[in-house]
Amino acid sequence: MNDLRVVAWIHVVNGRLTAVRARGRNLLYLPGGKAEPGEDDREALAREVQEEVSATIAPAAFIELGTIRAEAHDQPNHTHVSMTCYTADHNEPLSPAGEVNEIRYLTKAERNELAPAGRAAWDLAKEKGLLP
Template identity: 55%
Template structure:
């Protein structure tokens, strides 16, 4: 899986997919033949209507966490990236909502998104 870590005002962007109770990061699974850039730029365009800037695309790190709403043994491995963007953000596709969350709101996030929040904090991106 790939995820976009977008921080503004010391808070991290998160999305709520249709029918989900917790927030996730924009991103998703690679399709056959896709590299990380292709998969993430496609997912962000589908979910939020934004175009990522390839020149600013940077790896942030990889997180591993229990998969939300899955059996106890299931885990998610998520490669996290930062990138600037163009366009007007609007939820689309399977995304119903987006919002920026701070460290005090980590309970709203799925486990992998919590791990990404910690990764962003460890890299000095959050207040």
């Protein structure tokens, strides 16, 4: 098993899931990414969320929702992604930063614009009662 291990922030605003588009990507992703050496999941997620959507969230504020496994999109060396999903409250506006050039708030009708792991995370968020 050659999984790419990542963390993601499930952030719902007015019943819509926050998603981002990185430069050069055709599908949308959830804010998040890979841990750097020495980081735990929550520290990595706090850093990634700051780098991608300019949100400052304390690592301890992230609440784990679960881990999904899905086909990796646009990752030639990995056949699957193992994504641990977290949620955390944040009420300030988000703005794209770093490699992110677009932030979207998706409705159920737009779910298929997400990469496969994002669609699985959508289902997890719905199962946990975060999405309608």
